[in-house]
Amino acid sequence: MTTSLLEASHIYAGYGEVPVLRDITVHVGAGEAVGMFGPNGHGKTTLLRTISGLLRPSNGTVHFDGDDVTIAKPSDIVGRGLVHAQQGNMLFGDMGVAETLELAAFKPRARAGAKAALERVYALFPRLAERRKQLARTLSGGERQMLSIGCALMCAPRLLLLDEPTLGLSPRLKEELAVAIGEIHESGIPLILVEQDVEFLLSLTDRLYLVEHGEVAREIDQASAPDHQEIMDMYFGTAAT
Amino acid sequence: MTETLIATIVSGLLLGSLYALMASGLSLVWTTLGVFNFAHGALMTFGAFVAWTVAEAWGLGLLAGAVAGVGAAALAGVLIELLLVRPFYGHRNMLLITVMTTLAAMIILQNGAQVIWGARLKQLPPIVEGNVSIFGAVVSAHEALIIVIAPLVLLLLWWFASTTRTGRSLRAVGQNQDSAALIGIDVPRAFSLAFGLSAALAGLTGVLLGSIRFITPSLGAEPLVKAMIVVIFGGLGSLGASAGAAFVIGMLEAFLVLWLGLYWTPSILFLLLILVLVFRPNGLFGRANA
Numbered sequence: 108m109t110t111s112l113l114e115a116s117h118i119y120a121g122y123g124e125v126p127v128l129r130d131i132t133v134h135v136g137a138g139e140a141v142g143m144f145g146p147n148g149h150g151k152t153t154l155l156r157t158i159s160g161l162l163r164p165s166n167g168t169v170h171f172d173g174d175d176v177t178i179a180k181p182s183d184i185v186g187r188g189l190v191h192a193q194q195g196n197m198l199f200g201d202m203g204v205a206e207t208l209e210l211a212a213f214k215p216r217a218r219a220g221a222k223a224a225l226e227r228v229y230a231l232f233p234r235l236a237e238r239r240k241q242l243a244r245t246l247s248g249g250e251r252q253m254l255s256i257g258c259a260l261m262c263a264p265r266l267l268l269l270d271e272p273t274l275g276l277s278p279r280l281k282e283e284l285a286v287a288i289g290e291i292h293e294s295g296i297p298l299i300l301v302e303q304d305v306e307f308l309l310s311l312t313d314r315l316y317l318v319e320h321g322e323v324a325r326e327i328d329q330a331s332a333p334d335h336q337e338i339m340d341m342y343f344g345t346a347a348t
Numbered sequence: 349m350t351e352t353l354i355a356t357i358v359s360g361l362l363l364g365s366l367y368a369l370m371a372s373g374l375s376l377v378w379t380t381l382g383v384f385n386f387a388h389g390a391l392m393t394f395g396a397f398v399a400w401t402v403a404e405a406w407g408l409g410l411l412a413g414a415v416a417g418v419g420a421a422a423l424a425g426v427l428i429e430l431l432l433v434r435p436f437y438g439h440r441n442m443l444l445i446t447v448m449t450t451l452a453a454m455i456i457l458q459n460g461a462q463v464i465w466g467a468r469l470k471q472l473p474p475i476v477e478g479n480v481s482i483f484g485a486v487v488s489a490h491e492a493l494i495i496v497i498a499p500l501v502l503l504l505l506w507w508f509a510s511t512t513r514t515g516r517s518l519r520a521v522g523q524n525q526d527s528a529a530l531i532g533i534d535v536p537r538a539f540s541l542a543f544g545l546s547a548a549l550a551g552l553t554g555v556l557l558g559s560i561r562f563i564t565p566s567l568g569a570e571p572l573v574k575a576m577i578v579v580i581f582g583g584l585g586s587l588g589a590s591a592g593a594a595f596v597i598g599m600l601e602a603f604l605v606l607w608l609g610l611y612w613t614p615s616i617l618f619l620l621l622i623l624v625l626v627f628r629p630n631g632l633f634g635r636a637n638a
Contacts, residue, residue: 161526185532193530199523202516210516214532262531 111170112137112266112297113158113189118167120157127153128164129321135266135299140292142308143301145318151301152194154318155268159191160184171266186214188265194301195274196255200244204235204254207243211261220263228257231287249280253287260291267291267298273307285311305338354485356606357599362491363574364598365498366553370575371582371590372505373549378584380522380542382443383433386450388550389572390457391428395421395551396558396567397461400470410473417558418551425547428453429540437539461565472558494556501552502591509587518542574601577621583631592633 113135121127127150135141143151156162158169160181168177171189179187199207208228212221229236232253238246243254252272259267269288273281281304288311292298302308308315315327327338370388377385395417403413432449436442474490482492509515520528521538529535553571554563561567574597582593597617604613624632 159530161529180534181529182532182534185530191530193526196527197524198527199520201523202519206516210513210520211531213513213517217532258527258531 110137111135112139112172113299114168114170115154115158116168116170118154118157118164118169120153120162120164120167122153122162126165127321128157130167131318131322133299133316133323135297137297138295139297139314140312141297141299142312142315143299143318144303144305144308144315145324147303149319150321151318152270153321155191155270155299155301159189159268161191182214185262186216188216188263189268190259190262190264190266191268192255192259192270192272194270197251198243198254198258200242202243203240204243204246205239207254208235208257208261211258212263214262217261217263221261224261224263228260231260231290232257249276249284252276252284256284256287256291264296267296268301269298270301271303272300273302273304281307309338350483351485352606354483355487356602358482358485358487358491358495359605360599360602361495361595362598363601364595365495366557366571367574367578367598368502368591368594369498369549369553369556370571371578371594372502372587373546373553374575374579375584375587375590376505376518376542376546376549378579379586380518381429381433381539382522383446383450384443385428385543385546386447386572387428387453387457388546388575389568389570390454390461391421391424391547391550392554392557392568392571393461393563393565394424394457394554395547396472396554396563397465397470399551399555399558400472400563401465403472404470410475413472414552414555417555418548421551421554422544422548424457425550426540426544428547429543433543434536434539458565458569465563465565467564469562469564470558471562472555474559475556490559494560497556501549502587505549506587514541574617577617581621581624581632583633586633589631589633593631596632 111134115134116132118128118131119126131150131154145151153162157164160176160179164177168175170176171187176184176187176189208225209221212218212224234250235253235257238250243251246254256269256272272288273284276284285307288300292311300308300312309329313329316323317325317327370392374385374388377383398420399413399417402408402416403410428450432453433446436445439445474488475493476489478489479486480489480492509519517528517533518538518541521533521535525535554568557567557571578594578597579590581597582589601613601617604616608616
């Protein structure tokens with residue numbers, strides 16, 4: 108279609124009879140980091156689930172690297188390098204940290220670089236290296252997030268979808284994850300980052316989508332970024348000020 | 349006296365081995381898909397009948413029969429998953445629906461066996477002829493072989509689940525389907541693999557049992573009930589717990605038969621099951637938070 112790495116066009120999707128996404132269109136360019144924010148329950152997670160193939164859209168298309176992946180299986184989409192780290196994800200409770208990471212390099216494309224990727228994950232998150240043998244369900248919330256991002260990195264991502272990686276974490280841990288996510292992007296991996304914290308997003312991404320009522324309510328370019336107050340107004344409505 | 353004791357222990361080990369093979373198959377499907385497969389016993393019967401046809405009726409020998417029996421059971425398992433379980437994934441009443449559909453599969457297999465093979469009793473030849481003597485007690489060599497084969501098969505299964513990529517992927521699917529899909533595991537394929545492998549284990553049990561007992565359409569019914577007791581007793585969900593519970597139940601059964609006779613044994617086993625469920629609802633070896 109275009110030069111975009113990811114192009115999700117006019118997506119309609121929902122659960123059963125309940126529509127969540129209404130004609131939403133987003134794109135990610137090569138090398139770009141895109142932020143996504145908006146009220147809870149307005150479709151951010153549903154959009155990511157649709158892009159990664161967990162949910163079939165009732166209408167619209169998803170193109171990744173020029174190929175139509177709208178109805179591809181999740182396992183094939185991962186194989187292409189479009190990798191989704193879920194929100195509040197406990198992964199595999201009864202598996203150890205190292206075992207989980209090794210398994211995450213599942214697709215042949217990921218297996219080739221698994222050794223290097225594992226070292227990279229441990230360098231990025233030294234806590235995971237300390238807890239190699241520990242079972243996932245005994246990890247703290249922050250460690251689970253690290254494992255979840257670590258798993259996504261083991262899949263040899265060409266585009267990373269991160270769904271609220273700092274949900275429920277302390278400010279200190281949040282800062283730690285922000286640094287890690289920054290490093291991941293600087294190493295050349297484009298990403299979509301979903302977050303509630305706009306400041307956090309502004310520090311890590313080039314462009315923002317405000318998602319409301321299942322559609323893009325506004326697109327914000329960092330270059331012409333409105334000031335903090337304007338974004339707060341958008342988010343909470345002018346009545347909040 | 350000691351001879352009776354040893355004979356009873358051997359009988360307990362034999363029962364334990366058979367129950368462990370049955371229960372590990374049930375447990376594999378339960379942990380991967382969250383489906384309780386009531387057709388498991390009928391798959392075992394089916395495997396035994398196919399093995400008999402190939403080995404005896406066609407005269408191709410026991411090895412060919414065993415391979416055919418295990419393979420046919422595995423194929424039937426994959427078909428049951430595809431036709432009777434897969435259409436209901438994600439349905440909110442999936443557990444209840446699959447109870448009904450796998451019960452239907454059981455009835456189809458059982459009555460199908462009646463139609464195809466008739467009611468005349470059949471038996472497979474033993475894998476090895478003759479007897480062996482264990483501490484003075486005489487045991488048929490075939491039964492002794494089962495006692496050796498079962499733990500080996502269980503070890504192989506454990507090795508498969510804990511170290512191989514495919515085995516690990518089955519465990520991952522059982523623990524979190526979405527996450528498994530998002531690291532690239534083909535979840536539907538994992539389901540059919542789990543069902544096929546489980547049915548292959550049922551088929552193997554049928555082949556082993558087919559030369560100890562007569563092969564009838566209801567051959568698998570009693571072992572299925574025992575395997576259900578075992579998996580509930582051990583706590584559904586872990587291979588080690590199921591295998592451990594299988595040997596506990598097998599040994600208990602052997603000694604209950606010795607002390608109380610055949611008639612009271614099933615009642616006592618069910619009574620014990622109720623007691624375990626009252627005092628340890630997650631099974632004898634189950635985790636409290638499982």
